Amino acid sequence: MGKVWTLQDAKNRFSAVVEAAQRGEPQHVTKRGVDAVVVLSAEEYERLLHRTPKPKKTFIEHILSAPKLPEGMEDVFDDRDQYPSEYRDIDLD
Template sequence: MARTWQLQEAKNKFSEVVDAALIHGPQIITKHGVETVIVLSYTEYRSMLLRQKPLAAFFRESPLVAYDLDLTRDTSPLRTDISL
């Protein structure tokens, strides 16, 4: 179970944060009440990396692959009637 630690507490108990990450999973660190970073075991990190798919595989497996999408670029001239 992920535990949330305030930054100052995590700094003071870093060994405990690391042990908790190894035993219980990712540990969330907050800074000024905002979730900022996560401490997780190297094994879990590597596992996440190995589960990633290349972008090309993502598109090949997309449900939209069966549709004939028009991906041609619009070549119309730029609009000049817009003032910024």
């Protein structure tokens, strides 16, 4: 998470805050005990700024992207032989 600084401490030791952020450690600054800002390196800020979100999938694409069972394992969940059932005719008239 990086170090947490009070606003006064961050002001007094700003160069230490900047140096730690440049090392890749986000520096959290609180104001009156509440998170106020996070100091990041310029490199990390640019990476976050230009990150492109993944396009949203449709429900069908989401279902189709589910992991597939390894070859030969397709019938692992087929328990029809274990619980045989008989079909019966139903008259719908």
